[in-house]
Amino acid sequence: MNKAHRLQEAFKIALAMVIAVGLSLSLGWENPKWAMLAVATCTLSTGGESLHKGLMRIAGTIIAIIVTLGLLALFIQERWAYALMVMTWIGICAWNIQESRVWYIWLLSGFCVPLLTFYSDLESQHAFEIMMLRLQQTCLGIVTYTLVASFIFPAYTRDVFTNDILSHVGHLRTAWKHLVRGFLAGPDGRLAADEAEKLKRAILQLQESIKSKLDAAAIENFDILESGRAWERLTSEMFAFTEAVERWRLGFNELHEDGSQAGISGTGPFFDEITRRLEETEGLLTGGNNFTEPRDVALAVSDKDDTRSGRSIFSSGALALTLIHLKEIDRASAALLMTAAEIRKLTTGHLQDELDPPSLPSTVIPDPERVAATVRSMSTFALAFISFVLFPELPSASMLLILGTVISLFLAPKPWLPLKEQLIAQLVTAIFGGSLHIFIMPHLWSYLGLGTMLFIVTFLIHWLFPKPTQNLPRFVGLANMSLMIQLNNQQSYDFLYIANFSIALCLPFIVLAITTSIPVSFHPEDAFNRLLHRFFGSTLKLLESLKFEHRNRQGWWQRQVHAYHLRQVNSIPQKLEAWVAALPPGAVGPNGREDFRHLADAIAIVSRRLLDLMALRDAELDSRVVERILPVIRQWRLGVQQVCVDLVQSPGSLDGDDLAGRLSRRLNEVHDIARQALEDIADDPDFERSEHNVVRELGAFRGISEAIVVTAGSATRIDWQRLNETRL
Numbered sequence: 181m182n183k184a185h186r187l188q189e190a191f192k193i194a195l196a197m198v199i200a201v202g203l204s205l206s207l208g209w210e211n212p213k214w215a216m217l218a219v220a221t222c223t224l225s226t227g228g229e230s231l232h233k234g235l236m237r238i239a240g241t242i243i244a245i246i247v248t249l250g251l252l253a254l255f256i257q258e259r260w261a262y263a264l265m266v267m268t269w270i271g272i273c274a275w276n277i278q279e280s281r282v283w284y285i286w287l288l289s290g291f292c293v294p295l296l297t298f299y300s301d302l303e304s305q306h307a308f309e310i311m312m313l314r315l316q317q318t319c320l321g322i323v324t325y326t327l328v329a330s331f332i333f334p335a336y337t338r339d340v341f342t343n344d345i346l347s348h349v350g351h352l353r354t355a356w357k358h359l360v361r362g363f364l365a366g367p368d369g370r371l372a373a374d375e376a377e378k379l380k381r382a383i384l385q386l387q388e389s390i391k392s393k394l395d396a397a398a399i400e401n402f403d404i405l406e407s408g409r410a411w412e413r414l415t416s417e418m419f420a421f422t423e424a425v426e427r428w429r430l431g432f433n434e435l436h437e438d439g440s441q442a443g444i445s446g447t448g449p450f451f452d453e454i455t456r457r458l459e460e461t462e463g464l465l466t467g468g469n470n471f472t473e474p475r476d477v478a479l480a481v482s483d484k485d486d487t488r489s490g491r492s493i494f495s496s497g498a499l500a501l502t503l504i505h506l507k508e509i510d511r512a513s514a515a516l517l518m519t520a521a522e523i524r525k526l527t528t529g530h531l532q533d534e535l536d537p538p539s540l541p542s543t544v545i546p547d548p549e550r551v552a553a554t555v556r557s558m559s560t561f562a563l564a565f566i567s568f569v570l571f572p573e574l575p576s577a578s579m580l581l582i583l584g585t586v587i588s589l590f591l592a593p594k595p596w597l598p599l600k601e602q603l604i605a606q607l608v609t610a611i612f613g614g615s616l617h618i619f620i621m622p623h624l625w626s627y628l629g630l631g632t633m634l635f636i637v638t639f640l641i642h643w644l645f646p647k648p649t650q651n652l653p654r655f656v657g658l659a660n661m662s663l664m665i666q667l668n669n670q671q672s673y674d675f676l677y678i679a680n681f682s683i684a685l686c687l688p689f690i691v692l693a694i695t696t697s698i699p700v701s702f703h704p705e706d707a708f709n710r711l712l713h714r715f716f717g718s719t720l721k722l723l724e725s726l727k728f729e730h731r732n733r734q735g736w737w738q739r740q741v742h743a744y745h746l747r748q749v750n751s752i753p754q755k756l757e758a759w760v761a762a763l764p765p766g767a768v769g770p771n772g773r774e775d776f777r778h779l780a781d782a783i784a785i786v787s788r789r790l791l792d793l794m795a796l797r798d799a800e801l802d803s804r805v806v807e808r809i810l811p812v813i814r815q816w817r818l819g820v821q822q823v824c825v826d827l828v829q830s831p832g833s834l835d836g837d838d839l840a841g842r843l844s845r846r847l848n849e850v851h852d853i854a855r856q857a858l859e860d861i862a863d864d865p866d867f868e869r870s871e872h873n874v875v876r877e878l879g880a881f882r883g884i885s886e887a888i889v890v891t892a893g894s895a896t897r898i899d900w901q902r903l904n905e906t907r908l
Contacts, residue, residue, distance in 0.1 A: 186643065186646045187643075188332075188333035189223075189225070189333075189642060189646060190638075190639045190640075190642040190643045190646070191332070191333070191639065192325075192328050192329055192332055192333060193219065193220075193223045193325070193638055193639075193642050194634070194635045194636075194638040194639040194642065195328055195332065195635070196219050196321075196324050196325040196328040196329070197216060197219050197220075197634055197635070197638045197658075198631045198634050198635050198638075199324050199328065200212075200215045200216065200218070200219050200320055200321045200324040200325070201215065201216060201630075201631070201634060201667065202627060202631060203215075203320060203324065204317060204320060205627065205667075205669055208669060209313060209316065209317060209320075210313060210668065210669070211313060211314070211317060211668070212317065212667050212668070213662045213663055213666075213667060214313075214314050214317035214318060214321070215317040215318070215320045215321035215324075216321065216658070216661075216662035216667075217318075217321070217658075217659055217662055218234065218237060218317065218318045218319075218320070218321025218322050218325075219321040219322075219324065219325045219658075220654075220655055220658035220659055220662065221233060221234070221237055221321075221655065222234045222237075222321070222322055222325045222326070223325070223642065223654065223655075223658075224648075224651075225335060225340065225648060226335045226336060226337040226339075226340050226396065226400075227326065227329040227330055227334055227335060227336065227337065227400060228336065228337030228338070228396035228397055228399055228400030228401070229337050229392070229393065229396040230325060230326060230329055231322075231326050231396070231399055231400065232337075232392070232395055232396035232399050233284060233396075234321075234322030234325070234326060235322075235399070236282055236284040236285045236288070237284065237288055237318060237322065238315070238318060238319060238322065239282075239285050239288075240284065240285040240286070240287065240288025240289040240292065241288055241289075241292055241314060241315055241318050242315065243285065243288075243289040244288060244289045244290075244292030244293050244295075244296060245292075245296065245311040245314075245315065247269060247289065247293050248292070248293050248296045248297055248307065248311065249307065249308065249311070251265055251266065251269075251293070251297075252297065252300075252307055259569070263561075263562070263565045266293055266294060266297075266561065266565075267558050267561050267562055267565075268558075269290070269293060270290050270291075270293075270557055270558055270561050270585060270588075270589070271554050271555075271557065271558040273286040273287070273289055273290030273557075273589060274286075274290065274553060274554040274556075274557035274558070274588070274589055274592040275550065275554045277290075277589060277592045277593055278550050278553060278554075278592055278593045279550070279593075281391050281392065281395065283593065286589075287586075287589050287590065290557075290585065290589045291582060291585045291586040291589055292314075294561070294578075294581045294582055294585055295582045296310060296311050296314065298578040298581065298582070299578075336400060336401075337393060337396045337397040337399075337400050337401070338397045338400060338401045338403075338404060340393060340397075341390075341393045341394060341396075341397040341404070342465065344389070344390060344393065345390075345414065345415070345418075345465060346462065346465055346466065348418055349418070349458065349461055349462045349465065349516075350462060352418065352421060352422065352425075352458055353455070353458040353459060353462060355425070356425065356454060356455065356458060357455065359425060359428075359429055360451045360455075362429075362432065363428075363432060363435075363447075364447075389648075390415050391412075391415070394408070394411055394412060394415065397411075398411075407522070407523050410519050410522045410523045411523065413515070413519045414516065414519045414520065414523065417512050417515045417516045417519060418516065420508070420512045420515075420538070421509065421512035421513060421516060423788075424505055424508040424509045424512055425509060426788065427505045427508075427788050427792065428502065428505035428506060428509060430785060430788060430789070430883070431498055431501060431502050431505070431883070434494070434495070434498040434879075434882070434883070434886075435495075435498050435499070435502060444479060444480070444499060444502065444503065444506075445479070445480050446477060446478050446479045446480065447479070449477045450477040450479055450506065450510070453474070453475055453477045454509060454510070454513050456472075457474060457513040457514065457516065457517040458513060458516070460472065460517055460520075461513075461516045461517050461520045464517075464520040464521060464523070464524050464526070465520055465523075469524070469526065471517075471521045471524070471526045471527075473517075473518075474513070474514035474517055474518065477510075479503055479506055479507070479510075480503075492851065493851050493854050493855055493858075493874075493875050493878055493879075494847065494851060494875075494878060494879055494882050496875040496879070497875040497876055497877070497878045497879015497880065497882065498879050498882075498883075499879075500875055500876040500879060501792060501876060501879050501880060501883070504792075504795075504876075508538070540743065540746050540747055540750060541739070541742075541743040541746065542743060543740045543741075543743035543744045543747060544740055545740055545741065545743075545744040547747070547748070547751070548714065549595075549711075549755065552595075552700040552702075553591070553592040553593070553595055554592065555699060555700065556588060556591070556592070556595070556695045556696075556700065556702065557585070557588040557589055557591075557592055559695045559698075559699065560584050560585065560587075560588035560688075560691055560692060560695045561581070561584065561585050561588070563584075563691045563694060563695065564580045564581045564584040564585070564688065564691050565581060567580060567687075567691065568580055568581055574684070574687065575679075575680035575681075575683050575684050576680050576681055576683075576684035577684070579681070579684035579685070579687070579688070580684065580687045580688055580691065583684075583685065583688040584687075584688035584691050584692060587599075587602065587688060587689075587692060588692060588695070591692075594758075595702045595707070596702075596704060596707070596758050596759050596761070596762035597762070598762065599689055599692055599693060599696065602652075602656075602689075603685075603686070603689045605652075605653055605656045605657075606656060606660065606685045606689075607682065607685060607686070609656050609657045609659075609660035609661065610660045610664055610678075610681060610682050610685055611682065612657070612660070612661065612664075613660045613661040613662075613663065613664025613665055614664045614678035614681070614682065616633070616637065616661065616664070616665050617664050617665045617666060617673065617678060618673065618675055618678060620633060621633070621665060621671070621673065622673055630667075637661060638658065638661075641654060641657040641658055641661070642654060645657065663681070664678060664681065704759050704762040704763045704764065704767070705763065705764075705767050705903055705904065707759050708756065708759045708760070708763065708776075708903070709903075709904070711752050711755055711756050711759065712756070712783075712827075712828065712831075713828050714748060714752060715748065715749065715752040715753075715756075715783060715786075715787075716824040716825075716827050716828050717828070718744075718745035718746075718748040718749050718752075719749060719786065719790060719824050720821050720824050720825070721741070721742075721745045722742070722745050722746070722749065722790060722793075722794060723790075723817055723820065723821055723824075723884075724821075725742055725797065726793065726794075726797055726817070746791070746794060749787050749790055749791065750787060750791060752783075752787070753780060753783050753784035753787050754784075756780045756783060757777070757780045757784075760773055760776040760777055760780050761773070763776065763903075766902075766905075767902060767903050767905070768903075769898070769899040769902050769903075771897075775894070775897045775898050776898065778894045778897070779891065779894040779895055779897075779898060781894075782887070782890050782891040782893075782894045783891055785887045785890065785891075786884065786887045786888055786891055789880070789883040789884040789887045790884055792880050792883065792884075793877070793880040793881065793883070793884050796873075796876055796877050796880055804857065804861055808853060808854075808856070808857035809850065809853050809854050809857055809874075812846075812849055812850050812853050813850065813881075815846070816846050816850055816881065816885070817881075819842065819843075819846060820884070820885050820888055823839060823888050823889070823892055824888065826892075827888075827891065827892060827895055831892075831895035831896070831898070831900055832895065832896060832898065832899075832900045832901075834892040834893075834895060834896055835896075839889045839892055839893075840889050843885055843886065843889055847882060847885075850878065850881075851878075854874060854878060858871055858874065
């Protein structure tokens with residue numbers, strides 16, 4: 181962010197804060213801090229994002245008002261029944277926060293219920309007045325900032341959103357060219373991995389914000405609203421294309437071992453067509469009209485490269501898997517181009533069903549981490565409420581309930597965020613706000629002086645924390661300043677309030693520290709180990725489901741379990757990366773986090789290889805071939821499963837070289853038996869289909885085996901004893 185833009189953003193938020201407070205005081209409304217909090221919440225980088233978040237804040241407040249009035253009407257005389265219902269509601273909100281695009285609505289509607297309840301002193305009439313006042317102040321703050329942001333140095337979400345999309349499509353095009361070069365260059369094409377890593381980081385950054393920016397841009401711009409489904413489809417296809425490219429890249433080493441990549445015919449025209457699609461997609465998104473519908477380019481394994489000509493079965497399997505990945509790249513790139521054309525209104529109607537991106541099956545079995553985060557939020561409220569009832573003389577006791585609920589809900593989708601840093605930020609900003617209340621405000625005799633102070637303080641906070649990644653410290657600073665100065669029409673000053681408030685800020689963190697360990701540990705070391713265990717547990721279950729003798733149709737529950745394990749294997753690698761970043765310095769050892777990052781990257785490769793293998797589980801296999809290779813495949817699978825067990829129980833004791841040697845010997849044994857079995861049925865009319873399915877599955881088996889061996893080697897470089905040491 182350049183200095184000019186930084187100055188403009190700080191000026192806008194400071195001006196909006198001064199105007200909102202001035203209007204609130206002039207209207208005679210109590211608690212202008214709620215208007216200040218609304219302004220602080222909406223300070224995002226563009227007007228559309230600010231309005232989008234403001235509307236979510238209003239919606240969350242309205243839902244909270246309805247829920248609070250209902251609970252007070254039903255349980256105003258039964259505090260334990262009331263507490264149980266509020267805890268249930270907080271659980272519902274925490275559950276939805278974790279996977280909802282409107283997560284902020286759930287956050288507001290969750291913590292505002294105890295807030296409005298305790299501000300109203302459990303009196304229905306007072307409760308309604310308080311709720312209406314909060315809604316008025318919230319709307320005032322949001323409208324004020326929206327108008328200021330619209331007329332003074334306006335920044336449009338459409339521009340930011342389209343620039344993000346264009347930037348990513350440019351990343352895709354550049355990375356694609358480098359990867360093609362690496363694919364064709366053979367083992368010396370090392371640039372491919374570097375470009376893939378850059379692409380991976382770019383996609384992760386984009387995924388964090390792109391959906392919310394799309395919603396914000398749709399609010400701000402009618403064209404994006406009208407084409408909203410197409411824009412959403414475009415972002416989904418970018419992610420699908422990136423994933424397909426990454427899976428294709430993982431097979432480079434296998435193809436380069438014996439030059440097998442040359443066995444795919446038609447790659448030149450195919451690569452040129454994909455490049456053309458990406459270039460035209462980028463051109464369409466920049467406003468161009470150059471559009472040619474995707475052309476079909478045939479890809480096939482050359483006849484000389486089948487198993488009967490002496491080609492290794494595993495090489496043939498790698499080629500077959502590569503074809504699958506290239507076909508997905510073909511589909512995703514075609515969908516990207518067609519969607520961009522639809523956005524530019526150069527095509528009519530919606531995309532055909534055959535261009536729909538693949539997706540994992542849904543399951544009724546919940547994600548354990550999502551359940552744990554929900555239980556944590558509910559437990560935090562329960563402990564806070566019990567403490568509130570048993571120790572009513574605690575300073576600012578209601579703060580224990582309100583702030584504890586807020587932070588626990590905020591941590592639900594990101595439990596790896598450290599409590600210590602949040603506590604320090606709360607205390608520092610509270611002391612700062614308290615200093616303003618005690619030493620500055622008593623000397624202000626008019627709104628000119630008060631407005632000047634608010635402008636300077638707000639400007640400085642935003643100037644010090646301008647980046648989108650600094651939204652949390654910026655909001656905490658503005659929020660605690662708003663709370664600590666105790667601004668009102670009838671102004672009073674009380675040092676005891678400041679002292680009690682500062683002490684009360686620490687109490688929720690004591691409760692949160694308890695729920696970080698009980699009933700489920702969210703310490704980074706424990707969470708990392710737990711996810712590691714669950715990943716390899718799901719890997720074991722999925723490998724067991726591939727037993728050649730167990731290919732019969734599954735019942736409903738078996739399908740649900742299978743889908744659950746697929747989703748675990750798909751989602752855990754990304755969570756592991758987040759927890760690696762949160763590991764304390766004392767747990768990571770002398771090499772820092774690099775060894776842990778290598779392990780997380782290796783596990784991500786296992787995930788992709790395993791999903792490739794799962795995609796083939798319904799392929800029909802010739803019973804005669806299965807009968808011949810079943811015993812050795814079973815031994816192979818059991819060996820791979822044992823490595824998974826060892827990775828869970830004693831990861832530091834594995835010998836990567838020994839595992840690689842054993843894998844190589846087993847591969848040779850499987851290869852010889854499978855080749856002989858295929859030769860015995862060469863005269864069968866369905867031989868080509870049987871051969872194709874067998875080599876694909878064996879190629880996928882080799883891929884997962886080698887990925888697990890690499891993971892075992894990465895695991896041996898980690899000091900597991902140091903990681904598992906008990907720390908305060």
